Amino acid sequence: MLNEKEIFEGAKKFANEMIKEFYNRTNINVKIEFVEDIHKKKLELAKSYEERESIISEKEFDKNTNATLIFPKFITDIQLILISKNVIVNTINPNQLVSTIPHELAHVEDFYRFSVFNKVGNLNDAMKCIGYRGFYFWTEYNSKRQGYDFYRKKLNWDNSSDNAVEEIKNREFIWHLNELKGDLQKYKSKSKLFIYCVIQFIGRFSVWNDLFPNYFNVTTLPKELLIMFDSRIVNLYNFLYENKTFEDIKYKFNELDDLLSKLYPN
Numbered sequence: 001m002l003n004e005k006e007i008f009e010g011a012k013k014f015a016n017e018m019i020k021e022f023y024n025r026t027n028i029n030v031k032i033e034f035v036e037d038i039h040k041k042k043l044e045l046a047k048s049y050e051e052r053e054s055i056i057s058e059k060e061f062d063k064n065t066n067a068t069l070i071f072p073k074f075i076t077d078i079q080l081i082l083i084s085k086n087v088i089v090n091t092i093n094p095n096q097l098v099s100t101i102p103h104e105l106a107h108v109e110d111f112y113r114f115s116v117f118n119k120v121g122n123l124n125d126a127m128k129c130i131g132y133r134g135f136y137f138w139t140e141y142n143s144k145r146q147g148y149d150f151y152r153k154k155l156n157w158d159n160s161s162d163n164a165v166e167e168i169k170n171r172e173f174i175w176h177l178n179e180l181k182g183d184l185q186k187y188k189s190k191s192k193l194f195i196y197c198v199i200q201f202i203g204r205f206s207v208w209n210d211l212f213p214n215y216f217n218v219t220t221l222p223k224e225l226l227i228m229f230d231s232r233i234v235n236l237y238n239f240l241y242e243n244k245t246f247e248d249i250k251y252k253f254n255e256l257d258d259l260l261s262k263l264y265p266n
């Protein structure tokens with residue numbers, strides 16, 4: 001058994017390898033910091049009164065989060081990723097970091113590209129751009145895909161046999177669907193969290209779709225979701241699955257926003 005110090009050393013080493021590979025591929029500078037309390041750290045790093053206020057309003061969201069990005073003043077500055085220490089010492093899933101880091105790096109790259117695309121040099125200005133809400137949920141879809149796909153490959157999970165399909169159907173699928181059902185109940189009056197949970201579920205489902213298209217595809221979406229959302233979930237799923245890359249979707253963030261508004265009418 002590794003002790004806590006060795007676990008942290010291993011986590012830092014893995015983070016540094018991932019950062020290096022990311023920099024070589026994207027030329028974007030990233031730093032990762034492991035923290036005790038994400039919400040507290042965000043408040044500490046807030047640069048203005050407005051920012052503090054908006055962080056306070058997201059307290060509940062932060063409590064459920066494993067990691068977050070801190071936007072620097074300019075997109076060319078170092079991007080900071082905060083990761084909760086709970087991720088490293090997670091006894092239920094000791095390998096959670098293997099998906100969390102690529103997940104957050106995908107967000108960094110997406111925010112960077114969204115800012116460049118909108119010709120803003122500051123990530124906070126990017127949030128005021130047209131289509132930002134659609135982008136915000138699309139990057140969650142993309143990051144979920146990237147993180148989960150990387151995780152399966154890195155841990156050498158079976159990605160080809162019929163056994164793997166059974167394993168997913170009987171365990172992962174059921175577990176995540178139950179989580180989702182609980183979350184949708186819990187967040188039924190909170191649109192952002194509600195949509196966020198749906199997006200995360202279909203992000204993961206879409207990786208199964210990539211790997212085993214005969215078993216996981218738009219016609220095999222869980223019946224619970226079809227009962228709850230009817231064709232709206234089908235349209236959303238198809239749209240996301242057809243727009244997996246930033247290049248695919250960059251002119252269509254408003255279209256996504258419309259589909260999401262139908263899912264959760266305000």
Ligand SMILES: [Zn+2]
Pocket residue numbers: 103107139140143144
């Ligand atoms: Zn995310």
